[in-house]
Amino acid sequence: MKMNSIKMKNKLEERFNTNTDWRTSFNRDKDKFRVEWKETGQGISITIPNVIAKYELRGEAALDELEYHVSEALKVMNETHELNGQERHIYPVIRATSFPKKTKAGKKLLFSEHTAETRIYYALDLGSSYKLLEEDMLEAEGWTVERIREVSTFNVRSLANEPKHDRVADNDFYFIASQDGYDASRILNESLLEEMKANSKGELAVAVPHQDVLIFADIQNDTGYDILAQMTMKFFAEGRVPITSLSFIYDDKKLEPIFILAKNRPK
Incomplete structure (x- = not known):
């Protein structure tokens, strides 16, 4: 039988109603399922159609993964963390400019501007998950935004970079997908970008369609731009x-x- 929103809502309820400290709700109009802490109201909203699409591709494994990530994120929301002594575990994370600037509880998230399409947030790595830093965390411990930038940039430069190479229609594509949560963050490693630029034969393009991949494209003909556009859209989806x-x-x-x-590119 074909999966629909109500059936998926029921499946999610079975998974998330086992924790008595959480409550779930379903917004039929927006087609969203929410899991939150009863005490604070902090939680996560899940877009049902997106879950159905992944479920139809991967079955219960997709729901296992969703349950794990949502559970970890909820745990992080309910914990108190300090920055002092955690310098090695602070990283920048790239998000779309449409990403919220505040938490659901109204706390301002710490961020820096990046491009017209992307913004840099900062996270404290907790091993299996991470917590986005809030402005009041800095104030409480006497940190400055500049210190966070310096520490996080240093840490992202220390990450291993082992791109996989693929050549398509005489264009070279390189993919970094280490699954450490900071693949897209490597776009902030200027020495990596300069190295890729120095070794490119044509024009160097860079893409961060989602958090877990960084794409470099050595574009050597017009077809390369079309391939990159299609590739980036697929990863984004x-x-x-x-x-x-x-x-x-x-x-x-x-x-x-x-x-x-592209407006000014010669044909």
């Missing part, structure tokens, strides 16, 4: 934390969305 379906040209240490440059 499939990502657990989508960021942007647009790609960027990297030149002179700057990232410019390709759709802006």
